[in-house]
Amino acid sequence: QVQLVESGGGLVQPGGSLRLSCAASGIIFRLYTMRWYRQALGKERELVAAVTSGGYTDYADSVKGRFTISRDNAGNTVYLQMNSVKPEDTAVYYCNGANRVDYWGQGTQVTVSS
Numbered sequence: 538q539v540q541l542v543e544s545g546g547g548l549v550q551p552g553g554s555l556r557l558s559c560a561a562s563g564i565i566f567r568l569y570t571m572r573w574y575r576q577a578l579g580k581e582r583e584l585v586a587a588v589t590s591g592g593y594t595d596y597a598d599s600v601k602g603r604f605t606i607s608r609d610n611a612g613n614t615v616y617l618q619m620n621s622v623k624p625e626d627t628a629v630y631y632c633n634g635a636n637r638v639d640y641w642g643q644g645t646q647v648t649v650s651s
Contacts, residue, residue: 539562539563539640540560540561541560541632541633541640542561542562543559543631543644544557544558544560545557545645547648549619550649551623551624553622554619555622555647556616556617557573557616558614559571559617560614561632561634564636566608569590570587570588570636571608571632572586572632572633572635573615573617573631573632575629575647576629576631577627580628585597599625600619603622604618605617605620619647624649625649627649628646629647630644630647631643
């Protein structure tokens with residue numbers, strides 16, 4: 538049974554930092570491209586960051602220089618370090634694992650507000 542379980546969401550002030558984690562089980566994690574998506578209320582889901590099995594990373598323009606995606610293949614976990622957060626980063630953040638099939642986590646809420 539495949540599971541992607543996100544954690545680390547919560548309320549953070551503008552300019553603050555937060556680290557999201559996504560723990561994977563039931564897949565050969567090191568073979569998967571891992572992505573973080575987010576969906577704000579009333580908006581479509583958008584890609585935030587990706588890390589390939591080879592460690593190549595890519596980011597949405599809106600988070601470049603502020604967010605960092607990383608992976609720990611030994612621990613089957615992908616992270617999203619969020620720095621200098623803004624109110625517009627408020628959304629539900631979803632972890633995605635993709636090889637020939639896509640798997641999704643249940644999401645974790647991030648709220649940026651003073």
